Amino acid sequence: MKRLLCLTPILVMSFVLAACSSNDNKLPETDRGHSASNNSNRAKEEPTEDSISDIRIKLTFNDEEVFVRMYDNPTSRDFLARLPLTVTFEDYVGKEKISILQKRLSADNVQSGNQPKRGDFAYYSPWGNLAIFYKDFEDATNDLIILGKIESGKDNFENIHGDFTVTIEKVD
Numbered sequence: 001m002k003r004l005l006c007l008t009p010i011l012v013m014s015f016v017l018a019a020c021s022s023n024d025n026k027l028p029e030t031d032r033g034h035s036a037s038n039n040s041n042r043a044k045e046e047p048t049e050d051s052i053s054d055i056r057i058k059l060t061f062n063d064e065e066v067f068v069r070m071y072d073n074p075t076s077r078d079f080l081a082r083l084p085l086t087v088t089f090e091d092y093v094g095k096e097k098i099s100i101l102q103k104r105l106s107a108d109n110v111q112s113g114n115q116p117k118r119g120d121f122a123y124y125s126p127w128g129n130l131a132i133f134y135k136d137f138e139d140a141t142n143d144l145i146i147l148g149k150i151e152s153g154k155d156n157f158e159n160i161h162g163d164f165t166v167t168i169e170k171v172d
Helices: 002-020 074-081
Strands: 052-061 064-071 085-092 096-100 120-124 129-133 144-152 164-171
Touching (some): 052 074, 052 144, 085 129, 129 144
Antiparallel strands (some): 052 164, 120 129, 120 144
């Protein structure tokens, strides 16, 4: 009987602590907030050297070529499976060029939340668009999935005004 009396407070305290603890990872994204400051405690998955693949793509437009080294993630693989592709890009907020895809890419099991940097080739899952960042974008949303990094030709995007058509294909 004494053992039961000693264990009862421990069991009650364990139950109370478990019930009162917070686990934000189980909350939907909409309940956690969307601003970068609200997600400062959430670990962000920055692309690492290990996640860079050997696959490169070439973007051709206005007699220019831009080469992108792709990251190895499910969204990048889904995008690569659709190539070759011809899309039209337009400027967005003076920092990126965007193109809405006809069919959304798979964003399942991919950690988003990266802040884009100049030269990032990304996918914005809520709108279903590709994004090419020609300037850093510190206040960007947390819904970006970085697909790759421009290796050459970053400067080619900054001086384009108006819509332009791009052919995207894999490079051997």
